[in-house]
Amino acid sequence: MDDLDDLMTLTTVMALNNGVLRRRDHRTSRAGFDRLVRSGAIVRVLPGTFVNAQLITSRLSRCAAALATYPGSLLWGTDAVAALTRTLDKTAFGRQDTVGLAHPQSRYAAPGVRWTRRTVPAEHRVRIDGLRCASASYLAVEAAARDQGAMIERFLRAGLVKPAELSDVLPALASTKGHRERCRVVRASQDNPWSGGERRLQALLRKHRITGWVANAELMIDSRRCFPDVLFEAARLVLEFDGYGVHTKPEVFESDRRRQNALVIGDYRVLRYTWKQLTEDPDTLIAEVRTLMARQITSDPDQT
Incomplete structure (x- = not known):
């Protein structure tokens, strides 16, 4: 027994x-x-x-x-x-x-x-x-010295970390290799980028002092949850970054179309950009964004 x-x-x-x-x-x-x-x-x-x-x-x-x-x-x-x-x-x-x-x-x-x-x-x-x-925020910030923020983007996308949590980790890594790069990546992650393309798009908007936007914030349209890459709520404008490696997958391709239809039905205008457009023709991108924002201001009597 x-x-x-x-x-x-x-x-x-x-x-x-x-x-x-x-x-x-x-x-x-x-x-x-x-x-x-x-x-x-x-x-x-x-x-x-x-x-x-x-x-x-x-x-x-x-x-x-x-x-x-x-x-x-x-x-x-x-x-x-x-x-x-x-x-x-x-x-x-x-x-x-x-x-x-x-x-x-x-x-x-x-x-x-x-x-x-x-x-x-x-x-x-x-x-x-x-x-x-180790916590998700610690691992992601530690890795930022080597991966240009890829793990931060992955964990932000998965909801494992929040942008505000990232800077709290920096003091614990201050004496480690690559800390200057780590700090740069964390600063560039405060606007919640979910991919390298989104990070580049956000940096471009900041460079041209275009404000009034949020990234990957939850938006409800007829009980459908959307997370626009960049949302100008006041201008009813959405910017989407289409990375070739992800957005050509059948399930992502289908989801993107359903999401865009929902946004249009919800009276949002949508501009879509690729990596090539973002890196080789950024001036056109900025001009298009400013054009649509200006139209919203001139068409809205409350803004005049």
């Missing part, structure tokens, strides 16, 4: 910890633990750490095992991003795969783990599905 109780306890603990058991946490259940090992029900994946054999290819379980083995660490890199976006188990964990971990001190090489030396302040740590991880 004692062995059975131990097995039930161990099984329950394992289920609550993403399929992970550490031997040192169950010294009083040594017989039950050994029985699970001998039967092949659990498999050793790191020193003193075992995983439910049925979850041996689960990336979530393997990340949980790495964190259990090294208590002072946090998920880092692509594994941290996957945890935050809850896509860890989108791909299976292979024999040669590793788990990315951050730790304040240098760590010896360990099979199945890749280390980054990083001290993440407590206010920028979170738990996702039981996994210790």
